[in-house]
Amino acid sequence: MEKSLIILKPDCMAANNAGEVISRFENAGFTIVAAKMARLDSSILREHYAHVADKPFFPEIESFMSSRPVIFLVLEGEGVVQKVRDLLGPTDSAEAPAGTIRGDLGTDKMKNVVHASDSVENASIEIDRFFRSEELCAD
Numbered sequence: 001m002e003k004s005l006i007i008l009k010p011d012c013m014a015a016n017n018a019g020e021v022i023s024r025f026e027n028a029g030f031t032i033v034a035a036k037m038a039r040l041d042s043s044i045l046r047e048h049y050a051h052v053a054d055k056p057f058f059p060e061i062e063s064f065m066s067s068r069p070v071i072f073l074v075l076e077g078e079g080v081v082q083k084v085r086d087l088l089g090p091t092d093s094a095e096a097p098a099g100t101i102r103g104d105l106g107t108d109k110m111k112n113v114v115h116a117s118d119s120v121e122n123a124s125i126e127i128d129r130f131f132r133s134e135e136l137c138a139d
């Protein structure tokens, strides 16, 4: 079954919106097959955000994403990668329509509530980055 790696970002945690966001995922029919809370450090952020590591805003992302512990989830369900991206809305919360997670709960491009894998291939890489295989539900 298809899986996606989700991070509830520091702005989501600080605003006590974790329950609201997780409810939206569950109400959309997805199942949590792994979860943990931890603080990201520079080395893992450089790996996770390698595609934007040369952008001028990267130091700001690094500082924001390591500012407090975050929640990591693995969600499972048919078409979960694209369906979760649709639930989130576009990267820039200011452009995200009402009814999307970023539109309802986000602030801007950086404080955009949730990271979600953008392809099935990247989901597999990201799940391996943050979870050991025995931490995932087997059934």
Ligand SMILES: Nc1ncnc2c1ncn2[C@@H]1O[C@H](COP(=O)(O)OP(=O)(O)OP(=O)(O)O)[C@@H](O)[C@H]1O
Binding pocket: 049, 052, 057, 061, 090, 091, 109, 110, 111, 112, 114, 115, 116, 117, 118
């Ligand atoms: N102009 C910007 N200023 C600040 N942060 C930005 C900007 N553009 C993108 N980001 C942040 O960089 C990260 C990676 O951007 P990317 O283009 O991969 O968007 P995304 O796939 O929607 O986000 P994410 O990878 O967090 O799910 C995101 O956390 C986003 O919030």
